[in-house]
Amino acid sequence: MIGYAIQRIGVAFMIILLATTTLFIMIQFVPGDPANVMLGPRATPELKEALRERLHLNDSVFVQVYYFFVGVLQGDLGVDLTSNRPVVSILAEQVPYTAMLVLSILLVTLLGIPIGTYAAMHRGGAFDQISGVVAVSLIAVPPIVIGLYLILLFSVQLKWLPAIGAGEGFGGTLKHLILPTLAIGLTWIGYVSRLVRASVIEVLMQNHVKTARAFGIPENRVIRRYVLRVALPATITILGVSIGFILSSAVIVEILFARPGIGKLAYDAVISRNYPVVMGTVLASTVFIVFATTVSDLLNVLLDPRSRDANS
Amino acid sequence: MTHIDKLGNFSRSLAVSIGVLSIAAAAQAEEITLQTASDFGQLDPAFWQSGADQIIINAIYPKLIEFKSGTEWEWELSAAESIEQVDDLTIKFTLKPGLMWTGDYGEVTAEDVEYSFERYTDEALAAPNSGDWAPLKDVEVIDKYNGLIHFNEPFAPVWWSTLPYTGGAIISKAATEALGGTFTTEPGATAGPYKIERWDQGQQTVLVAHDGWNGDKPAYDRVVLIPINDLKAAEVAFEAGQTVVSGVAISSVPELEANMPENAALEVRPTAAYFWLGLNADNPSLQDPLVREAIVKAIDVEAIIEGAYFGIPERSTGLIAPGLIGFSEEPQPSRDVEGARALLAEAGVSSLDLELELQNSTDEQTTGLIIQANLAEIGINVQLNTHESGTFWSLGDEKGVNMQMTLKEFTSPPDPAWSTQWFLSEQAGIWNWEWFKSDEYEKLHYAAIAETDFDKRAQLYRDMQDLMDASHSFVWLIHPPASLIYHNSIKPGLLPNGDYKLQDFAPAQ
Numbered sequence A: 001m002i003g004y005a006i007q008r009i010g011v012a013f014m015i016i017l018l019a020t021t022t023l024f025i026m027i028q029f030v031p032g033d034p035a036n037v038m039l040g041p042r043a044t045p046e047l048k049e050a051l052r053e054r055l056h057l058n059d060s061v062f063v064q065v066y067y068f069f070v071g072v073l074q075g076d077l078g079v080d081l082t083s084n085r086p087v088v089s090i091l092a093e094q095v096p097y098t099a100m101l102v103l104s105i106l107l108v109t110l111l112g113i114p115i116g117t118y119a120a121m122h123r124g125g126a127f128d129q130i131s132g133v134v135a136v137s138l139i140a141v142p143p144i145v146i147g148l149y150l151i152l153l154f155s156v157q158l159k160w161l162p163a164i165g166a167g168e169g170f171g172g173t174l175k176h177l178i179l180p181t182l183a184i185g186l187t188w189i190g191y192v193s194r195l196v197r198a199s200v201i202e203v204l205m206q207n208h209v210k211t212a213r214a215f216g217i218p219e220n221r222v223i224r225r226y227v228l229r230v231a232l233p234a235t236i237t238i239l240g241v242s243i244g245f246i247l248s249s250a251v252i253v254e255i256l257f258a259r260p261g262i263g264k265l266a267y268d269a270v271i272s273r274n275y276p277v278v279m280g281t282v283l284a285s286t287v288f289i290v291f292a293t294t295v296s297d298l299l300n301v302l303l304d305p306r307s308r309d310a311n312s
Numbered sequence B: 001m002t003h004i005d006k007l008g009n010f011s012r013s014l015a016v017s018i019g020v021l022s023i024a025a026a027a028q029a030e031e032i033t034l035q036t037a038s039d040f041g042q043l044d045p046a047f048w049q050s051g052a053d054q055i056i057i058n059a060i061y062p063k064l065i066e067f068k069s070g071t072e073w074e075w076e077l078s079a080a081e082s083i084e085q086v087d088d089l090t091i092k093f094t095l096k097p098g099l100m101w102t103g104d105y106g107e108v109t110a111e112d113v114e115y116s117f118e119r120y121t122d123e124a125l126a127a128p129n130s131g132d133w134a135p136l137k138d139v140e141v142i143d144k145y146n147g148l149i150h151f152n153e154p155f156a157p158v159w160w161s162t163l164p165y166t167g168g169a170i171i172s173k174a175a176t177e178a179l180g181g182t183f184t185t186e187p188g189a190t191a192g193p194y195k196i197e198r199w200d201q202g203q204q205t206v207l208v209a210h211d212g213w214n215g216d217k218p219a220y221d222r223v224v225l226i227p228i229n230d231l232k233a234a235e236v237a238f239e240a241g242q243t244v245v246s247g248v249a250i251s252s253v254p255e256l257e258a259n260m261p262e263n264a265a266l267e268v269r270p271t272a273a274y275f276w277l278g279l280n281a282d283n284p285s286l287q288d289p290l291v292r293e294a295i296v297k298a299i300d301v302e303a304i305i306e307g308a309y310f311g312i313p314e315r316s317t318g319l320i321a322p323g324l325i326g327f328s329e330e331p332q333p334s335r336d337v338e339g340a341r342a343l344l345a346e347a348g349v350s351s352l353d354l355e356l357e358l359q360n361s362t363d364e365q366t367t368g369l370i371i372q373a374n375l376a377e378i379g380i381n382v383q384l385n386t387h388e389s390g391t392f393w394s395l396g397d398e399k400g401v402n403m404q405m406t407l408k409e410f411t412s413p414p415d416p417a418w419s420t421q422w423f424l425s426e427q428a429g430i431w432n433w434e435w436f437k438s439d440e441y442e443k444l445h446y447a448a449i450a451e452t453d454f455d456k457r458a459q460l461y462r463d464m465q466d467l468m469d470a471s472h473s474f475v476w477l478i479h480p481p482a483s484l485i486y487h488n489s490i491k492p493g494l495l496p497n498g499d500y501k502l503q504d505f506a507p508a509q
Helices: A002-028 A034-039 A045-054 A061-073 A087-109 A112-121 A126-140 A143-157 A169-204 A207-214 A219-256 A262-271 A275-303 A305-311 B003-026 B051-060 B110-121 B173-178 B231-239 B250-258 B289-298 B301-309 B337-346 B362-376 B416-423 B439-450 B454-470
Strands: B031-036 B065-067 B075-077 B080-087 B090-095 B136-141 B146-151 B194-200 B204-209 B222-227 B245-247 B264-270 B274-279 B352-359 B380-387 B405-410 B474-478 B481-487
Touching (some): A002 A275, A034 A045, A087 A219, A087 A275, A112 A126, A112 A219, A126 A169, A143 A219, A143 B231, A262 A275, B051 B194, B090 B110, B110 B173, B231 B245, B231 B250, B250 B362, B289 B337, B289 B474, B301 B362, B352 B362, B362 B380, B362 B405, B416 B454, B439 B454
Parallel strands (some): B031 B222, B352 B380, B352 B405
Antiparallel strands (some): B194 B204, B204 B222, B264 B481, B274 B474
């Protein structure tokens, strides 16, 4: 297990290095001059040239990649071209907002487990059928549409919940998280519930479950110990991978709900060709995704000894 | 009445009650919450770039004079007790005593004015906005409150786009020197009607009234600015009662006029910005002036205004917007398809393929489609090249003279010199994508900057616009309007172009 963990962490570092380098190179081919962004239309060509020199924009891509990673190793991701603030400081302010959003979405998504399990145990019943229809409907609707309807209902019509911002203090933060979380989370509840339902139904038909029931083990214990333990690893893997999708949905939701966060930061930075900020957000989200998938892989191995054997 | 009906009525009543309460709460005299299009990024007046920078700069720094809120561009005394143009090259000012910097930086003095204006001409600072004070010779400090601003040559825009505008902001000499002579988002001291209480980047900026301000106390003690870039999201935030003033998309104006939210009012104002179709006179396909004139004649500007802008703005008469020096009242000629065909025939052109570069906003794409249809009528096939903004604004470098037709919008402060400067020959390929070159235009541009007589100056700008029209390189479309919605319990402090003047927001009488 320790060997596998070390190997998996090594792979994670390789992925971060590769993804960041690839994106750094890709950015060089996007039209748009960061010197225009920083200095505006009234700057003289000489001023712009001096800035390009200072930012190494006239150097080859490989030299720029070198400077970028030297900076990363020193904890320096450059400065925001507009405000001249260190990108690291900006990320430190913005990442918690996105992390909170992603975490709350994941917590909400966990609701899919009991829903899917209950539906599987009562296969063909009213709950199974209704939850199936609702789940598929939620999967089919894009988060931005769900978000818009939630805002119109709970913010504009009922005025129960705020439409924009991130709030202050525990209560305010929680209140501001509800609609963005539901906008993305509802889709994932639907998705996870269908996934868990299918896995549980499959496991329920396996011999070890029939044997457990034949021995008279209480149904709750059978489900907890002999069904979910086998059915859940696949769901955990999916949740790990889903972090990437949730992060990309967070961009839309952060814009829709005018929330701070790395999604909105990245979007604004791409539009304004603020490359140091773009690279900072890419690095942060890559680390975030790789961390989540690595943890889910390790959890999977921990829960399911068969995958441990397969990996070793 | 069924239970469901009763429940529905109760919910609606509850919603209305909560809504009224929340909007009323948002409009209390202590605090207002306003939407801005973006977060600020630069508070050094020599480096400002965005409208959001400008809103904050105008609220936190004193200026000798400032623009009045209202619908006409007029300035009034602010930090100055008096100011006068002594001769063509000299302005004399006297500061009001008792204006205090935040922190321990004491009183605002003539030395601060000297430092604030002279740093623009400091080559080491390399300020991109140095043009605001380009002809400045120096500022002579007479005593604590009195000074003389000396110019190397007459500079008429100083009264329109420098002193009352962002370039006129006074910063603290001592505080800025303590920061090494430059700063971005954290000025060492401020002395305007408001000061920054907190800034959560991307989330909100909170301003509070500054005790050391010696002018009229702002009506609201606290102003919260929330950056919401997407105007549709901003409208929703307004309707949810989270802001009391918000920009709205031009496409929402007809709907809002028909179904105005309760207790809300709408304001649509023309701005000094200008939106036009440019034809590159240096491109081989457009070098013949007859071809360009044919295109100008074939475009149905009224159809563009109706189709892309819901009939809201007036058609432009030229580069300079209404209300500004040099505005031309002479309307542009109406569409003349037959005349356009005749010109093309005279030029010996039977069919022509052209490309139109435009941005990916809905209104520009609709405009592009109408232009495409208009030009198809005279045998010109137009390919629309749609770009997102970053790519679009780099086309000068990327395509250069290969650009043929472009749809562009430039913003401008209320001085025409800002607008005319982009069409000098030195700007060809940089911002002058029409490659418009006219020696007469250049001569008039510099003459107008130095002309201090209002009427003579206005005539010079009208002559310059005539030269632009005679080149057949410009199809003036509209001066894009600023549209805002606000709660009717407040009286918004707005400059003539719809920009916020925060210190002039007040409860409605």
